[in-house]
Amino acid sequence: xxxxxxxxxxxxxxxxxxxxxxxxxxxxxxxxxxxxxxxxxxxxxxxxxxxxxxxxxxxxxxxxxxxxxxxxxxxxxxxxxxxxxxxxxxxxxxxxxxxxxxxxxxxxxxxxxxxxxxxxxxxxxxxxxxxxxxxxxxxxxxxxxxxxxxxxxxxxxxxxxxxxxxxxxxxxxxxxxxxxxxxxxxxxxxxxxxxxxxxxxxxxxxxxxxxxxxxxxxxxxxxxxxxxxxxxxxxxxxxxxxxxxxxxxxxxxxxxxxxxxxxxxxxxxxxxxxxxxxxxxxxxxxxxxxxxxxxxxxxxxxxxxxxxxxxxxxxxxxxxxxxxxxxxxxxxxxxxxxxxxxxxxxxxxxxxxxxxxxxxxxxxxxxxxxxxxxxxxxxxxxxxxxxxxxxxxxxxxxxxxxxxxxxxxxxxxxxxxxxxxxxxxxxxxxxxxxxxxxxxxxxxxxxxxxxxxxxxxxxxxxxxxxxxxxxxxxxxxxxxxxxxxxxxxxxxxxxxxxxxxxxxxxxxxxxxxxxxxxxxxxxxxxxxxxxxxxxxxxxxxxxxxxxxxxxxxxxxxxxx
Numbered sequence: 106x107x108x109x110x111x112x113x114x115x116x117x118x119x120x121x122x123x124x125x126x127x128x129x130x131x132x133x134x135x136x137x138x139x140x141x142x143x144x145x146x147x148x149x150x151x152x153x154x155x156x157x158x159x160x161x162x163x164x165x166x167x168x169x170x171x172x173x174x175x176x177x178x179x180x181x182x183x184x185x186x187x188x189x190x191x192x193x194x195x196x197x198x199x200x201x202x203x204x205x206x207x208x209x210x211x212x213x214x215x216x217x218x219x220x221x222x223x224x225x226x227x228x229x230x231x232x233x234x235x236x237x238x239x240x241x242x243x244x245x246x247x248x249x250x251x252x253x254x255x256x257x258x259x260x261x262x263x264x265x266x267x268x269x270x271x272x273x274x275x276x277x278x279x280x281x282x283x284x285x286x287x288x289x290x291x292x293x294x295x296x297x298x299x300x301x302x303x304x305x306x307x308x309x310x311x312x313x314x315x316x317x318x319x320x321x322x323x324x325x326x327x328x329x330x331x332x333x334x335x336x337x338x339x340x341x342x343x344x345x346x347x348x349x350x351x352x353x354x355x356x357x358x359x360x361x362x363x364x365x366x367x368x369x370x371x372x373x374x375x376x377x378x379x380x381x382x383x384x385x386x387x388x389x390x391x392x393x394x395x396x397x398x399x400x401x402x403x404x405x406x407x408x409x410x411x412x413x414x415x416x417x418x419x420x421x422x423x424x425x426x427x428x429x430x431x432x433x434x435x436x437x438x439x440x441x442x443x444x445x446x447x448x449x450x451x452x453x454x455x456x457x458x459x460x461x462x463x464x465x466x467x468x469x470x471x472x473x474x475x476x477x478x479x480x481x482x483x484x485x486x487x488x489x490x491x492x493x494x495x496x497x498x499x500x501x502x503x504x505x506x507x508x509x510x511x512x513x514x515x516x517x518x519x520x521x522x523x524x525x526x527x528x529x530x531x532x533x534x535x536x537x538x539x540x541x542x543x544x545x546x547x548x549x550x551x552x553x554x555x556x557x558x559x560x561x562x563x564x565x566x567x568x569x570x571x572x573x574x575x576x577x578x579x580x581x582x583x584x585x586x587x588x589x590x591x592x593x594x595x596x597x598x599x600x601x602x603x604x605x606x607x608x609x610x611x612x613x614x615x616x617x618x619x620x621x622x623x624x625x626x627x628x629x630x631x632x633x634x635x636x637x638x639x640x641x642x643x644x645x646x647x648x649x650x651x652x653x654x655x656x657x658x659x660x661x662x663x664x665x
Contacts, residue, residue: 110134111641112148116159116612120602121587123580131159133608136641136655141604150643154612157635158579161587161600162191162245162609163563166328167359167392167543171195171202171249173217174224177237179550182244183650187630188563190544191609191639192246192591192599192659197359197545198299198330199254203234204288209259231291235658242654244644246609248594249658250328251288253298253316254305256281261304268304271458273312282319289319292660294594295326297359300341301333301467307455310344310464317352323663326593327356335365335524337465342375344465346382349389357593360545361391361534364399364524365468365475372530376537383539390593392543393534394558395566398522400545401479401555401624404512407472408437421517428509438505445471473504476521479555480624483514488624489525520555520624535576541590542566552628561620564631568619579615595662612636 109132117126118141132140132148140146170176170185170193185193195201205213210226217224228234231249238247260280261267273281285296296316299305317327327349331341342358349356358379363371382389403416405424416424427433449469456466469475478487478495487495496507512519534540546559554560563586571582591600598606611634618633630648637645642655 107132107140107146109139109146109148111150111152111608111638111643112146113152113154113159113610113612114146116154116157118602119158119160119580119583121161121584121591121600123584123588125580126158131602131610133638133641136608138602138604138606138608141602152612152636154635156614157612158615159602160583160611160613161591161602162611162637162639163189163586164192164541164590164594164596164600165190165544165562166194166248166357166541166590166594167197167394167545168193168195168547169197169200169545170247170548171234172200172547173222174202175548176202176243176247177224177241179548180241180243180654181550181650181652182548182656184546184549184554184560184628184630186244186637186645186650187634187648188561189611189613189634189637190245190563191611191637192248192596193548194248194250194294194328194594196250196252196293197297197328199252199297199302199305200299201250201252201255201297203228203231203249204251204259204284204293205229205255206259206284209255231288231293235291238658243656243658244650244654245639245656246599247656247658248294248596248661249292250295250297250326251285251293253296253308253313254302256284257308258304259284264303264307269307271307271309278312278315281316285316285319289323289325289661293325294661295328295354296320297327298329300329300331302330306332306466309462310348313348314352317348317354321352321354323661324595325354325661325663326595327352327354328359329356330359332465333467334362335368336468338363338368338371339374339378340465342378346378346387346389350382350385350387355388355593356390357541358389358391360543361393361540362399362526363530364526369527369530372533376534379537379539390539390541390589391534391537392541392590393531394543394545394562395531395535395570396556396558396562397526397528397531398477398479398556398624399524399526401520401522401627403517403555404508404519404521405517407508408441425513425517428513434509438509441472442505445473470523472508472521476523477525478511479520479522480518481511481515482518484511487511532570532574532576535570539589540585541593542586549628554627557620557622557624557627557629559622560628561622561631564618564633565620567613567615568631568633572615572618596659597662608638608641610636610638
């Protein structure tokens with residue numbers, strides 16, 4: 106009888122192709138799948154997968170684990186491993202932890218200090234960052250992209266320093282292209298953009314096309330948080346397709362959704378646009394997360410001058426103290442209103458300019474009208490309502506006063522979402538053969554996240570949408586989260602249960618797998634996943650992380 110380092114026996118293999126499951130045994134040696142057979146095998150470690158599904162590891166093409174240096178700090182990637190992720194793409198929404206100038210790195214280091222993150226940034230290039238990650242070790246594989254926002258800010262500065270400009274000189278564009286080429290030479294998978302965010306939102310379509318043409322020279326990829334996910338959603342999808350088509354690049358629309366009532370129903374048209382583009386030969390796909398609420402923040406963040414990391418308990422207590430003091434509250438409220446009004450004016454000005462050029466632009470994200478309550482400890486009936494609506498219920502004229510009152514009652518635990526979706530739209534996007542599932546989350550080894558997507562995305566998809574709602578068959582669901590993203594990322598030896606492929610494998614009970622994370626308790630691990638194997642090493646066994654760090658920082662395969 107053949108003996109392997111690891112032998113997985115008696116499992117039902119869902120191989121990632123979309124084909125029906127079959128029973129077979131798997132032998133693993135030297136990090137790879139060396140044999141798939143119906144014959145008996147043995148191993149130094151024998152895993153009996155009876156009554157379980159054996160599938161390729163889940164591939165998340167939209168992660169932010171590089172930001173805040175989570176890849177370097179939280180290297181066990183507990184919340185990634187526990188939900189079956191074996192490979193994640195980082196550098197999304199135009200923000201990457203590399204591909205910047207020395208000056209940008211110094212500014213970023215100082216910004217992190219304000220939020221208690223002490224980290225010496227002694228690198229600029231992807232190759233240098235990769236070396237640091239590999240020296241420390243990481244639990245899962247990383248596919249690094251470089252961020253357009255990081256590059257553009259490095260060259261032009263923040264908004265108010267030059268980043269607000271839409272017209273760029275040839276010299277500035279060439280400087281951006283130089284940083285981009287350095288990253289591609291270092292093995293970046295491509296370029297990402299966050300076109301609703303500062304600095305990036307000011308770039309004309311033509312600037313993005315020029316940048317993507319550089320990526321196309323390497324047969325690389327483009328992923329973007331598109332220009333609008335609300336009232337100009339359809340126009341934003343058209344722009345994304347145009348960028349891919351004119352630059353000759355493969356692309357993925359990041360976390361595709363309609364996140365405001367004024368855009369509900371529009372995904373039925375946007376998926377038609379993607380299908381139409383694919384028929385023309387444009388290689389465009391999309392990813393989505395299976396949740397109805399967008400990014401979550403603690404309501405106290407609206408009263409910060411600036412900030413990226415989650416509010417600490419001390420900060421929450423300080424904000425509550427200010428809210429209870431009439432004079433201090435008057436000051437912080439005035440500052441918040443001023444910030445909101447300035448942003449509205451900026452967006453309206455830019456929107457008029459862009460619409461004249463036939464380009465979309467997002468609507469203002471006002472704390473009082475755009476954000477909706479995601480969690481309230483004392484008033485759950487306010488969930489999915491904005492603060493203007495809540496003010497009316499409370500009998501108040503001022504929505505900021507409603508925000509203040511609720512935050513104090515909740516003792517600083519009130520959270521709000523950047524919009525919310527309609528389930529019919531989520532399902533319509535999910536059903537498409539070109540849609541993969543992503544988390545839009547980050548690696549954590551300790552509870553930090555305010556959104557359950559960071560802990561339970563794949564169990565939510567497989568447990569709720571696949572098993573309970575039967576939106577797609579299990580085999581198709583596994584294809585969506587394994588071979589589909591692997592094909593897009595041009596990974597030639599991952600994403601399938603196949604001899605010669607790297608042994609990235611998840612073993613789970615299809616009847617038991619379930620997300621347990623909620624908006625009240627977002628940092629809760631799921632159930633039903635028995636084993637997670639990365640590069641032939643077991644990183645999770647029966648709900649416990651083994652401590653092993655076998656992940657690799659992958660290099661893009663420029664040969665298609």
